[in-house]
Amino acid sequence: MSRSSTPAGKLRAGIATTAAIGAVTVTYAAAIERRHWTLRTAELPVLTPGSAPLRILHISDLHMLPGHRGKQAWVAALSELRPDLVVNTGDNLSHAGAVPAVLRALGPLLDVPGLFVFGSNDYFGPKPKNPARYLMPQGRKKRVHGPVLPWQDLRAAFLEHGWHDLTHVKRVVTVAGRQIAVAGVDDPHLHYDRYGVIAGKPDAGAVLRLGLTHSPEPRVLDAFASDGYDLVLAGHTHGGQLRVPGFGALVTNCELDRTRARGVSRWGADMWLHVSAGLGTSPFAPVRFACPPEASLLTLVPRGTSTPAAHKAARWNAQSTVR
Numbered sequence: 001m002s003r004s005s006t007p008a009g010k011l012r013a014g015i016a017t018t019a020a021i022g023a024v025t026v027t028y029a030a031a032i033e034r035r036h037w038t039l040r041t042a043e044l045p046v047l048t049p050g051s052a053p054l055r056i057l058h059i060s061d062l063h064m065l066p067g068h069r070g071k072q073a074w075v076a077a078l079s080e081l082r083p084d085l086v087v088n089t090g091d092n093l094s095h096a097g098a099v100p101a102v103l104r105a106l107g108p109l110l111d112v113p114g115l116f117v118f119g120s121n122d123y124f125g126p127k128p129k130n131p132a133r134y135l136m137p138q139g140r141k142k143r144v145h146g147p148v149l150p151w152q153d154l155r156a157a158f159l160e161h162g163w164h165d166l167t168h169v170k171r172v173v174t175v176a177g178r179q180i181a182v183a184g185v186d187d188p189h190l191h192y193d194r195y196g197v198i199a200g201k202p203d204a205g206a207v208l209r210l211g212l213t214h215s216p217e218p219r220v221l222d223a224f225a226s227d228g229y230d231l232v233l234a235g236h237t238h239g240g241q242l243r244v245p246g247f248g249a250l251v252t253n254c255e256l257d258r259t260r261a262r263g264v265s266r267w268g269a270d271m272w273l274h275v276s277a278g279l280g281t282s283p284f285a286p287v288r289f290a291c292p293p294e295a296s297l298l299t300l301v302p303r304g305t306s307t308p309a310a311h312k313a314a315r316w317n318a319q320s321t322v323r
């Protein structure tokens, strides 16, 4: 009898095989998929009837480090898409020295009208955490903050280029010659949200009522829906970051149900939700699996004139034919 045919030998072979598969998977998740930049597209019937389509580029969760040169180049090239509006739903920074890197990435897009809210990873740097914490229910997590980040510098640069900070701000902006009513909250993940500051019906004369939040917490989504918003954009979830093929996200890192961890979904009878899976990870958990880093190009069309196409994801390179 050979050694490998004994029970102990079979156990050793099984452990070795499992370890090898695990090592290959982790290597793929850390070295390949994490840099598999993807453009997700979707069509949403949310505009006032008779309006011309409006194209929004949704960027979230860059988690930028100064050395993320590939990500910076890919994001900068997104300007070729010529969106009407850029929306940034926060978590831009993973390092106190990353503001110039974020501005390198977003530089060409800063000439496009833009809206933003910040997330926890704009205010505080990352800290090493037990990866198992990510799989724990929210209530059992003890919040751990890293060092304070230079979010005021980033905010000042965005404002200098004409982007609007929607942190507890409600206003009407003109985009591509049309008026849209916009509002946002500070990061609900940190319990910084004070929806009461922006509560109330948005401008009924606008072609779109758009809400922003970093973390798609149901209490905030319910409030936007109750006030009559057409669409809310959010990030934070990283799409689950590690997804099981055929099952999807295991967690959302917030109270949102896992089926909405990324992409388009309905929230109530009249509101749409788009959650970006984002473009980064914590530097202490630099892996993504079945959930490539993404930006989203959302084409908004009039209500009732189209069935939204299933959202699609694809590799996108600069000078591609995507327009």
Ligand SMILES: [Fe+2]
Binding pocket: 061, 063, 091, 121, 236, 237, 238, 278
């Ligand atoms: Fe994030």
